[in-house]
Each structure stands twice: as structure tokens, then as C-alpha cells.
Amino acid sequence: MSPAEKISPNHTITATRPSVTDQVDAVENDTSSLDTSTTEVRSSGSGAVNAVGFTKRHNFLFSEVSLTFRRPRNLAMLGVLVLVPVLLGVALRTFGGPEASDGAPGIFTQITGNGLFLTFAALSILVQLLLPVSVAVVAGDSIAGEAGIGTLRYLLSVPVGRTRLLLVKYANAVVFCLVAVTAVALSSLLTGLLLFPAGPITLLSGGTIPMAEGLLRIGLVVLYVTAGMAALAAISLALSTLTEVAIGAIATTVVLVIVAQVLGAVPQLAGLRPYLLSSWWNDFDGVLRDPVATEVMGQGLLVFAAYTVIFGSIAWARFNGKDISG
């Protein structure tokens, strides 16, 4: 045995490139074993166990979320999103709503009759571009932004673990989607109730439902739109792992959204429409039927899930093998 082998008896030199990070993450689930204080609490078997374990394991997510909601840029975007329903409501109140004979979608013609419809109208407008843009800004920045300012190499040498970092970044983007969509819904509700009459909702299918149930259905819409935006966030996250320039990932996402919208609008390409993510974002008016038309929304959710899985996997595969040399 040569002295070199004595120094490192169980050392294996591999000519192939071992994925540095696969192996980091393989031990990921095992963090609690390193985590002395959690172990202590656990052995005492008290009810505080989960609370302590939770904050410890999710502390990085809290850090991430609070960073996101402290950045002036993100707050400004939320501000714009919240403002749109207000402007829409004021405009409708001032100039009167469109008539059904104008060819306006059913949702719009009903706003002046019932304020709750403002939520549907505002979301169907914002889901076209402004919501996707704000989601792209947060998700596209997530990895590329850290790489660009160099904090990525320090986070990884802490070590946060690459898979964990991606998961936390994605979870953060989803939280942002939920907050943004909820903020739009709340702002619409408030504006609608202030400016227009409120009461039982006349459904697109004819019947009426009480206002409380209307609110519940608005909750469903919020979740549906959030799922659609979360799928976009997965695309943006994948793009974010490909570059060290955040604006590149953001702009590419927005361009993709616009291209998809254009393709979806070309009648000759109707066959393509079901495969485009953006075609499904607006398909939430099923909740305005009785019973709730789950079929289209169910298909939409499947498309969102497919996009999320595919682009999440791309992000993971790409990020795990990546050399961090920025």
C-alpha cells in the first residue's frame, strides 16, 4: 500500500463526472439528524416538537418570502395589480357598463348589476399579461438573480442543497402567485361592493346563487388562476437556471407568453390551442354555472400540472449539473 492510499483509504477517483449535487441532496432528508436541538425537543415528545421542527426546516422559505415581499420592485407590481380593478370599477361606474349587444363578454355586462362580477372581469383582463409579467419577474429572478449578484455560490456553500434551493424558490414563486391573485380578487371585491349593488348572483347558466356562495366560488377562481400562474412560474424558474442575467429569464418568459397568446389567437392554429398554457388561464367562468362546470377547469388544471412537472424537471436536471462559476 502506498502512502497515498494510507492518507485516503476509501478514496475513489472517478473519471466520470459525479454529480456533485445529487449526492448533496441525497442526504437532504436527513437534516434533522444534524439538528441537535430538534432532536432534543423530539425526544421529550412535547407538542412543541412540530412547531420547532417546522420553523427550523422552513426558515429559509420564510427568509425567501420576506425578501420577495420587501423588494420595492415586487411591491410596485402588486400595487399596479391592485390598482387595475379599482380603475376598471371607476371607469364602469362613470361611463356605464357595456351592453350585451356590444358583443362584450357576459361577465362585463353584469358588473353594473352585481359588484361581485368585477372580480371575474378584473382577473380575466389581468391574466392576459400583467399577472404573467409579475410572476415572470419573481420566478425569472429566482436563480439567475442570485447567480448574477454572486450570492448563489455562498448559498450553495452554506450549503442549502441545490434541490432544496429550487424547491424553496419555486414555493416562494407560488406564494407570490397566490398573494398577487388574492390581492387582485380582494381589491376587485372591495371596489365592486363599494361602487355597485351586491346581492345574489345570476349565473351564466340562468339560476341564481346566494352571495356567500358567490364568494366561495370566487375563492375557487383564485385557486385556479394561481395554479395557472404557478405553471408559468415553473417555466420561468427553468429559464432562470439557464442564465446569470435575471432580466434575460424574465424577458424570455414574457416573450413566450406573448407568442403563445398570438398563436392562440390565430384561427388556423386552433389545433395548437389546447397545448398552450395561456389558453387555459381564462377558463374559469365554469364556476358561474350551476352546477360548477368542472370539466374545462379540470382539463386546465391538468395542463397546468403537466407544464409544472415538465419544466420543474428541466429546472432540476439543469441546475443539478451546473458549474457555479459566477
Next chain:
Amino acid sequence: MLTVQEDITSSAPPGARAEDYSIVTRGLTKRFRGGQVAVDHLDLAVPKGSVFGFLGPNGSGKTTTIRMLLGLVAPSEGGWELLGSPMPGGLRTALPRVGALVEGPSFYPYLSGEANLRRYDAADPTVDRRTASARIGDALDRVGLTAAARKRYRAYSLGMRQRLAIAAALLRPRELLILDEPTNGLDPQGTREVRGLVKEIAAEGTTVFVSSHLLAEIEQMCSHVAVMRAGRLAAQGPLAALRAGEAVRISVETPDVTRAEAVLKGLGLSGVRTGQDADNEVSAELGEEPAERICAELVTAGIAVRGLAVRRPSLEDVFVGLTGEGFDVAG
């Protein structure tokens, strides 16, 4: 003893075990896309408890090596160990015990120094949350940033940024500190403070692996040195052993260079050279001869001696001796 382009084994004493080394690399190689070999079959052995200087001119592969050690960049070939366990499999458990500064400080410009440290601390799943504030306060205190803790990072000077990066590496007790050019951008006072800090940390038993292209700086704080040249290891070993390869020299300043040279040669000194640092200077290897006797001989010979100096070999001399070249950027 001195090792030149030799295997790690010659610098590791016989019977050495993996546990005696904080860092071991074997044939570590990085070939970047495009074919450039930034690190070429590097065999490092960093003994536990040492302050290990990792020297090399700009572009010699120091930062690339450190990136590989930390698992940021995957080696094209070769393997390495940190704190006794083989990597990359053990990164998850080893890295929390390693503090690192890689290629300059990087922080969130819109956060304060303190909030930045809190952010990195939150990323560590193995640390005790309840002690975070105390540890962050201590780290800031150690690098003298307490007063600027609440200032935004954007408003930090270069030296303050560098200090904050060192504070981040000190967020928890470490067994190994890897510092890539830690004094970059610091004023002389700051440089001295960092040197003091490194010594203090080493005295607590932490191994410090510090890269630099400044020979003099490494010389002042390191017990061991490795010298890189164009991605290859030119030498490594204890500083004293490296120095032993170069002789102590005596140099005489005199207007009468030719006669002084004759006297030194007459005394049987080897390596007599003239006009190396200045025109009116003669130098020779001191060998066993006491300096005072040489002085007396010169004066007896009627030579006007303006100055006499005994020069211990500097790392620069060692480096020139090893490579026959200056310490400049390799293409």
C-alpha cells in the same frame, strides 16, 4: 522537505491518516468547456491545524480549485476529501463545518449587513435558530462592523464588504476556513487586522486555507504553503522547509564593489553576485561564516563598508528558485 511537482505522498509524513488532513486532493483537474485546463492534476494535502497559504499568480487556478473543494464546480477528473470524508458525497455534512470566502464578497445590496448575515444563516438547516442573533452579533464584532451593521450593503466600502464576507464565514464555529484573497481591497490597517484575525482563528484550532497572489502577505501568516503555476502545483510543504532550500545571503553596500567581491570570494563564500539590487552592492550566500567576521575582513582589507545586511530568503526568492521565473500572470 521541499517538493517540486511531486506526489502528495512526499509531503505527507509516513503513516499519515485521512483524519490528519483537512483537505486532500488527488489528481484534481478542471477542464473548462473550450478546453482550457484551469487546474491540472492537483495533489494538495492541507494538515489539520495549519495556516495553509495557497499561492499563485493571477489565473493560476486558485479560485477554480476552491470552487471545486466547495462543490460549486464539478471536477473533470480526480477526487477530494474535506475534513476526512470523501467528497462530493459528504458535502452536506462537511460544508456546515467549513466557512468560505470565494472570489470576493457577494451580498444582497438592498439589505443591511446584519440582514445579509441573517439571510445566509437562515439558509443553513443545521444551525440553532435561537442563537442566530448572538452569533451574527459576534461575527460582526469580530470583523469590526458592529457600527455599520444596519447600513445597507450597497453603501458599504470595498473594505467593509470584504469584512462582511469574513463575518459570514465566521457565523458559526468552523473546523476549516477557506479564504480566497481575504485581504483584497483592504487598507494596510485592514490587512493587518485580517492577519491578526486569521492567527486568532488558527489559535483556536481551526485550519485556515488562504489563497493569495501576494507572497509577502502569505509569508507573514502561514505555516504551510502551496505554490500554483498555470494550474499545476509547483511546490508545497511547511514554509520553513521550503525556505531551507534557499540560502541566507549577506549583502554589502560599498563604493568599492570589485575589491569587496574579491574579499568575499577569498573567504570561500559561494554564490557571489554584484549589482543585483543596487549598483554598489555585493552579495553572497552566508553559509557557516558568521557575518561579523566577514565585516571585519572587509574592513581589514580597507574597503569602505556603507551597509551590511543579512537577508533571510523571502518566499519570492524561494519561488524564483523553484521556477526560475518571476511571479507573474501566466497566459
